[in-house]
Amino acid sequence: xxxxxxxxxxYPVSWVKLEKYVELSGDSADSVQARRKIGKWLDGQQCxxxxxxxxxxxxxxxxxVEEWDGVAPSRASKAQxx
Numbered sequence: 001x002x003x004x005x006x007x008x009x010x011y012p013v014s015w016v017k018l019e020k021y022v023e024l025s026g027d028s029a030d031s032v033q034a035r036r037k038i039g040k041w042l043d044g045q046q047c048x049x050x051x052x053x054x055x056x057x058x059x060x061x062x063x064x065v066e067e068w069d070g071v072a073p074s075r076a077s078k079a080q081x082x
Contacts, residue, residue: 021056
């Protein structure tokens with residue numbers, strides 16, 4: 001039924017609170033916060049704060065894992081300038 005309505009087939013919802021993401025992925029809350037701090041995950045893309053709570057976009061997080069090359073965006077731009 002969800003697929004017929006155009007909803008994602010991988011997840012019944014796109015955004016989940018940090019605690020649910022940790023439960024589903026096996027990742028840690030500290031790892032998520034570290035990725036945000038160094039710019040690997042950006043607010044509004046892989047995550048966002050809503051009413052003081054951190055939400056994770058499951059589809060964006062999955063894309064990030066699939067495309068990850070080990071370089072934070074801030075480091076990549078510095079490397080290109082050299």
